[in-house]
Amino acid sequence: MKKITYLLTGLFLFVAVNVVKAQASQECHIKYNLFKGDATTKKYTQAKSNLEYLLDNCATLSINIYKYGAKVAENLKNPVLAKKVYETRLANFPDKDPAKAHSDYAEFLIENKLASDDEVFEILKKAYDISPKDMGVKNIFRYFQTIADKNKDTNPQKVFDTYDDVMESVGEKLDDYNKKIAKLQEKDSLKTISSREKRNLRAYTINSTSLGQIEGGLDAMISKIATCERLIPIYSRDFEEKKTDGVWLKRAVSRMYNKECQTDPLFEKLANEYAKVTQSADAYNFLAGVLAKNGDKSGAAEMRKKAFDLETDPFKKAKYKLREAQSDSGSRARALAYEALKYNPNMGKAYLFIASLYQRSANSCGSDEFEKRMVYAAALNKALKAKQVDPGCGANRYISSYKKNLPSKKLVFQKGIASGASYKVGCWIGETVRVP
Numbered sequence: 001m002k003k004i005t006y007l008l009t010g011l012f013l014f015v016a017v018n019v020v021k022a023q024a025s026q027e028c029h030i031k032y033n034l035f036k037g038d039a040t041t042k043k044y045t046q047a048k049s050n051l052e053y054l055l056d057n058c059a060t061l062s063i064n065i066y067k068y069g070a071k072v073a074e075n076l077k078n079p080v081l082a083k084k085v086y087e088t089r090l091a092n093f094p095d096k097d098p099a100k101a102h103s104d105y106a107e108f109l110i111e112n113k114l115a116s117d118d119e120v121f122e123i124l125k126k127a128y129d130i131s132p133k134d135m136g137v138k139n140i141f142r143y144f145q146t147i148a149d150k151n152k153d154t155n156p157q158k159v160f161d162t163y164d165d166v167m168e169s170v171g172e173k174l175d176d177y178n179k180k181i182a183k184l185q186e187k188d189s190l191k192t193i194s195s196r197e198k199r200n201l202r203a204y205t206i207n208s209t210s211l212g213q214i215e216g217g218l219d220a221m222i223s224k225i226a227t228c229e230r231l232i233p234i235y236s237r238d239f240e241e242k243k244t245d246g247v248w249l250k251r252a253v254s255r256m257y258n259k260e261c262q263t264d265p266l267f268e269k270l271a272n273e274y275a276k277v278t279q280s281a282d283a284y285n286f287l288a289g290v291l292a293k294n295g296d297k298s299g300a301a302e303m304r305k306k307a308f309d310l311e312t313d314p315f316k317k318a319k320y321k322l323r324e325a326q327s328d329s330g331s332r333a334r335a336l337a338y339e340a341l342k343y344n345p346n347m348g349k350a351y352l353f354i355a356s357l358y359q360r361s362a363n364s365c366g367s368d369e370f371e372k373r374m375v376y377a378a379a380l381n382k383a384l385k386a387k388q389v390d391p392g393c394g395a396n397r398y399i400s401s402y403k404k405n406l407p408s409k410k411l412v413f414q415k416g417i418a419s420g421a422s423y424k425v426g427c428w429i430g431e432t433v434r435v436p
Contacts, residue, residue: 028058032065039068044075055084059092066093070104079114099134102127107136121146132166133173137210140166141217152225157234163222164251170211174392175315177208181391182346205391212392228261236266239273249274253286262293281311285320289327318344325353331428333357348390352398355382358429359402365427369407370415374423376405378431406436 035050051072054065066089073082086105090098106123109115115123124143127135135143144162151158184201187193193201235252242248253270261267271290275283284307292300304324311317318340325336334357337350344350358379366372380402387395412419417435424432 028054028061032058032061036064036068039072042075044072047072048076048078048081051081051085055088059088063089063093063096065089066101070108074108077112079108079112082108097134099127099131100136102130103135103139106139110142117146128166131169133169133211137213140170140214141221144218144221148221148225156225156230157238159222159225160251160255163218163226164255166218167215170214174208174211177204177211177392178315178344178346178390180204181208182389185346185389208390208392210392212394216394216397226255226259228256228259228264231256231259231261232264232266235270239266239269243273244277246274246278246280249277250282253283257286257289262289268293281307281316281320283307284310285323289323292327314343315347318342318347318350322347322350322353325350330357330361346389348386348393348395351382351386351389352393352395355379355386355398355402358382358425358431361427361429362405365425365429370411370417371426373405373407373411374425374433374435375427375429376402377407377423377433377436378425378429380406381431381433412436 031050031053035047035054038044038047038050047068051065051069054061055069058065066085069085069089070082073079073085082105086101089096089101102123106120106127109120109123121143124135124139124146127139128143132140144166147162148159181201181204184193184197184204187197188201231252235256238248242252249270253267253274256262256264256267256270268290271283271286275287277283284303288300288303288307291297291303304320308317308320311320321336321340321343325333325340328336334354337354337357340350341347356379358375362372362375362379365375380399383395383398383402386393387399407415409419412435417423419435421435422432423435424430
């Protein structure tokens with residue numbers, strides 16, 4: 001009889017516990033739906049009490065508690081609630097966009113002046129160590145600026161390494177957006193794009209544009225530090241220790257190339273070692289540039305072909321073609337840039353390069369001011385195309401510059417040509433454009 005009593009008691013407790021759990025779960029879902037409704041309709045004051053209940057009792061229910069919760073705390077300017085949302089999220093969803101969570105929280109602290117620069121930096125460092133590309137654009141700038149300020153005189157190599165890490169991470173993300181945008185733009189042109197895909201295209205375009213701002217911004221910062229006068233002694237000093245490190249060699253060669261330090265013998269030394277250590281397409285491509293500089297045109301061509309054939313990624317093939325174009329000029333350089341576009345039609349930098357070729361020819365392609373300024377119309381068209389196909393390529397500053405140099409209305413009137421008429425730019429350019 002006692003055994004039956006114990007069994008019944010146990011069964012009762014089991015049922016009672018599960019009933020309580022079911023009721024608690026039901027209450028969580030009710031509170032969550034009420035909270036979500038208030039948060040999405042910007043009724044932040046009403047949302048606060050349900051948010052606090054969810055944080056205390058239903059912390060693992062949904063990541064959306066924290067996404068909406070951060071907005072509630074931000075709009076209420078409630079630092080205690082913001083900290084609780086941030087810490088509870090990381091405790092219960094440590095693998096759900098933690099870099100963005102750190103970055104967003106740092107932004108909240110900065111905007112509301114709730115933490116010191118050092119405290120903010122420590123949070124940004126957590127975000128950076130996880131994933132630089134998932135940080136907000138402003139926060140990437142802040143983090144890099146702090147690294148630069150602290151290390152530019154005592155440890156410039158740390159500044160360079162941080163820059164390289166950020167740019168490689170952002171570059172990967174931009175390439176990914178580039179591929180997604182290209183597919184959706186094709187669907188859009190064929191009128192087969194769904195409403196959801198249309199929204200995605202807009203989101204990818206916005207995100208790509210934001211990420212693209214990083215490159216120009218960080219380049220401006222690092223250009224004051226990464227001079228040939230500074231790079232050469234550092235790389236010369238570290239060469240023996242690092243000459244078997246493929247990553248270090250790649251970054252050293254790339255930085256010296258981008259800063260136009262190729263005339264120094266160290267560049268050739270680094271490029272040769274990079275090719276020897278990695279035997280990669282990228283290394284052979286740099287080596288081709290060395291051979292060309294030394295007058296070995298056939299050797300350079302052979303090395304470029306070796307690099308090109310070895311590479312399987314069409315995006316990287318496009319980059320090699322563009323690099324080759326950048327070592328040439330005029331119509332030959334333009335032809336190589338168009339070859340790059342065959343492998344990556346959404347390569348904005350190729351269009352910007354062609355635009356820059358046109359701009360550099362402005363003074364020599366025309367017999368009067370009107371004709372010379374119409375060269376900028378051809379350059380502008382390429383820059384606008386770059387922005388259309390690759391929002392993250394940083395085309396805006398080129399567009400702004402070219403627009404300022406177009407013929408004025410007065411100049412167009414004096415030339416006797418109607419605004420909007422077709423006009424063929426002469427010289428080697430041969431592009432037909434519209435008169436502004």
